[in-house]
Amino acid sequence: MGWRVSRELVVGFVFLGLLVSGLMVHYLLYSTPKEQNIQTLSRLTTFSSPSLSVAFYEPRLPSGNAMHPSYPSMPSLNKRGFIYAQ
Amino acid sequence: MIEIENINKIFNEKSSEPFEALKDITLHIAKNEAIILSGVSGSGKSTLLSLIASLDKPSSGKIVVDGELISKLPDLHASHYRAKSIGFIFQHFNLLEALSVEENIIAPLIPSRLDMPTIKKQAQESMQRAGIAHKASQTIRELSGGEKQRCAIARALVTDPKLIICDEPTANLDKANSLKFIEILSTLKALGKTIIVATHDPIFDSLPFESRVIKMEDGRIVDE
Amino acid sequence: MHNNAFFHFLSLLLFKQKNKHIGAIFISVIIIFLLSSVLFISSSLQKSLQSMLKNQPDFTISRLQAGRAVDTPTEWIEKIVQIDGVSAVTPRVYGRYFFAPNENSFLIVGVDFFDEQSNRSLQELMETTDLKSFFAMPSMLVGEGVQKFMTAHYYSDSFSFKLPNGSFKKVAIAQQLPSSTNLIANDMIVMPLELAKEIFAMEEESITDIALNVPNDAEWDTIVGKLHLLFYDAQVIDKREISKAYKSLYNYKGGLFLILYLITIITFMLILYQRYSMVYSAEKKEIGILRAIGWSIQDILKLKFYETLVIVISSFILGVVLAYIFVFIFDAPLLQEIFLGGENLANSVVFVPTIEFGILGSLFLFFALPFFASVLIPVWKIAVTPPKEAML
Numbered sequence: 012m013g014w015r016v017s018r019e020l021v022v023g024f025v026f027l028g029l030l031v032s033g034l035m036v037h038y039l040l041y042s043t044p045k046e047q048n049i050q051t052l053s054r055l056t057t058f059s060s061p062s063l064s065v066a067f068y069e070p071r072l073p074s075g076n077a078m079h080p081s082y083p084s085m086p087s088l089n090k091r092g093f094i095y096a097q
Numbered sequence: 098m099i100e101i102e103n104i105n106k107i108f109n110e111k112s113s114e115p116f117e118a119l120k121d122i123t124l125h126i127a128k129n130e131a132i133i134l135s136g137v138s139g140s141g142k143s144t145l146l147s148l149i150a151s152l153d154k155p156s157s158g159k160i161v162v163d164g165e166l167i168s169k170l171p172d173l174h175a176s177h178y179r180a181k182s183i184g185f186i187f188q189h190f191n192l193l194e195a196l197s198v199e200e201n202i203i204a205p206l207i208p209s210r211l212d213m214p215t216i217k218k219q220a221q222e223s224m225q226r227a228g229i230a231h232k233a234s235q236t237i238r239e240l241s242g243g244e245k246q247r248c249a250i251a252r253a254l255v256t257d258p259k260l261i262i263c264d265e266p267t268a269n270l271d272k273a274n275s276l277k278f279i280e281i282l283s284t285l286k287a288l289g290k291t292i293i294v295a296t297h298d299p300i301f302d303s304l305p306f307e308s309r310v311i312k313m314e315d316g317r318i319v320d321e
Numbered sequence: 322m323h324n325n326a327f328f329h330f331l332s333l334l335l336f337k338q339k340n341k342h343i344g345a346i347f348i349s350v351i352i353i354f355l356l357s358s359v360l361f362i363s364s365s366l367q368k369s370l371q372s373m374l375k376n377q378p379d380f381t382i383s384r385l386q387a388g389r390a391v392d393t394p395t396e397w398i399e400k401i402v403q404i405d406g407v408s409a410v411t412p413r414v415y416g417r418y419f420f421a422p423n424e425n426s427f428l429i430v431g432v433d434f435f436d437e438q439s440n441r442s443l444q445e446l447m448e449t450t451d452l453k454s455f456f457a458m459p460s461m462l463v464g465e466g467v468q469k470f471m472t473a474h475y476y477s478d479s480f481s482f483k484l485p486n487g488s489f490k491k492v493a494i495a496q497q498l499p500s501s502t503n504l505i506a507n508d509m510i511v512m513p514l515e516l517a518k519e520i521f522a523m524e525e526e527s528i529t530d531i532a533l534n535v536p537n538d539a540e541w542d543t544i545v546g547k548l549h550l551l552f553y554d555a556q557v558i559d560k561r562e563i564s565k566a567y568k569s570l571y572n573y574k575g576g577l578f579l580i581l582y583l584i585t586i587i588t589f590m591l592i593l594y595q596r597y598s599m600v601y602s603a604e605k606k607e608i609g610i611l612r613a614i615g616w617s618i619q620d621i622l623k624l625k626f627y628e629t630l631v632i633v634i635s636s637f638i639l640g641v642v643l644a645y646i647f648v649f650i651f652d653a654p655l656l657q658e659i660f661l662g663g664e665n666l667a668n669s670v671v672f673v674p675t676i677e678f679g680i681l682g683s684l685f686l687f688f689a690l691p692f693f694a695s696v697l698i699p700v701w702k703i704a705v706t707p708p709k710e711a712m713l
Contacts, residue, residue: 150613152613152707152708153708153709154707172617172618172619173617173619176612176616176617176620177617179613179614180616181615183615187613187712191606191609191613191712193610195337195338196333196334196337200333200337203330204330204614205614206326207327207330207620208327208615208616208617208620211326212325212326213325213326213329252614256615
């Protein structure tokens, strides 16, 4: 009786241990080719700045471009592109 | 064995309506004696049992069991006293519903320094004595009233206590099971245990062993 | 031996009362999952950016006019080369090309492909591209975001850039850059240096800025001084400043993240309190019974402590592992979009596994302490009540 129940606890912890071990194995052996590409490109271009969408995060509005109805040539109301052009 | 001197118990002492459950109780109980506390509900029987079992503390007075002043024990010692010396059988059994019979019976032994094989052995002996060994692996929810009572008895006996305290033990039993219970009490008396039963069941008027009846009313002992 | 019996009883209670804990475990796993995912994403982005910085030039120098960056004259290169302690002085040409005014833009980077190192890097990146045809006609390499944009606008093989003089320059799309470079190259176009200058109508003797290295960091401040003395209208940016900017980019301590954590912890405590108060009466009876049969307050607290510890550790591990899988194996599908934002071209990035154990440890404490408090304080309150009262 008791040993069976205690075994459940042990099995639970062994399972968690396996999860953590799997995680560590993945972490330590993560394939570097993916990392290497980005390093190669940054060496090639001498650029490492994050692309615009990474550097300046603005929430994506589902409505897309909010154009001013009376002045369509005006910059979009929900974008700050004029700053980022610098 | 038990010396109770000038015990008073007041509930809600600091409120506007304090209730005096026990008033100046003095009582001496010898070893291996069987005491029946009789009286209607609210007479203070259960309160007195709780104080003897150190489940609560008196407002004044003292209780000495085997030379030890138990009415003023700090928690650790009071728990130890309950675990070693008292086997309490509650009116509503007070079993752990989620656990099985055997698991309920081993519960009092867990804080002791015993190892599992010893604990299991003691539990098995206790279950045999109470006649519930065949239901060891069943959960409490699956038991009948009589079986629950026997489980509660087995739990009370597992630590081999000197003092058995029963609070309205037959209140939730039919006549057949009540008689079985009295048989068990008889066995325990023969084994040298001191027994205190609080009850207003007339079945205790004619017991197959020697006993002393103490009548309580309104928090006092009115007849001995 | 004694502990064996205790843990036996502990595991009994845990498994036989699963339902009592399932709710709390579920909520805990979700909260830890969310917090860990946010943590993993931000540390991964930071780590990637910082690690790329190692390969970057120590300084960039550009010309300012009326406080605005303007094209830098190439003659500056000769003067900089003569400064002692300076090496790898490289001209850079780059700029933003707007598809249409106030619309999406691309970062065009011009590279001198005839440079040996650049040629090698190009070959490493573009294993499948025929380099001969790449150099035979105006060609470019585009980032994933650019490729998607162009395809959406029906430019599949080439794109015609509108030059400032009103003419068009057709450039072939040689290949898309690997998506693992999206972090920096999502909106990037890489092309030969002269082609980039042509598109931006830059003068022959002009470049955008100059990159240079100063191997001895102790000399950095001196070199900066010398550069300012040489060119009064120069803007010198060093790597340290860029590193600071990256550190604040997804700083988990700042602004949004702090609010997120605080709200989460408060919500968590409220939910736990509510959850455990629901089982309060059952818990009270259970503790009362144990007390009545001889368990001391200490024994009760020990039992509940270990019970909570098992739940806390299991929830935490599960939450963190799920977050790891979500972020580093599936690249955080929905959460990524919150982080990367919608400015310019939509990006999707591959996250490099990064675990900051110190922060995970702090997260554990922030999670575990309120959990323990919300369980053990009520338990203690019940345990100190006379057992008779507790059993009612």
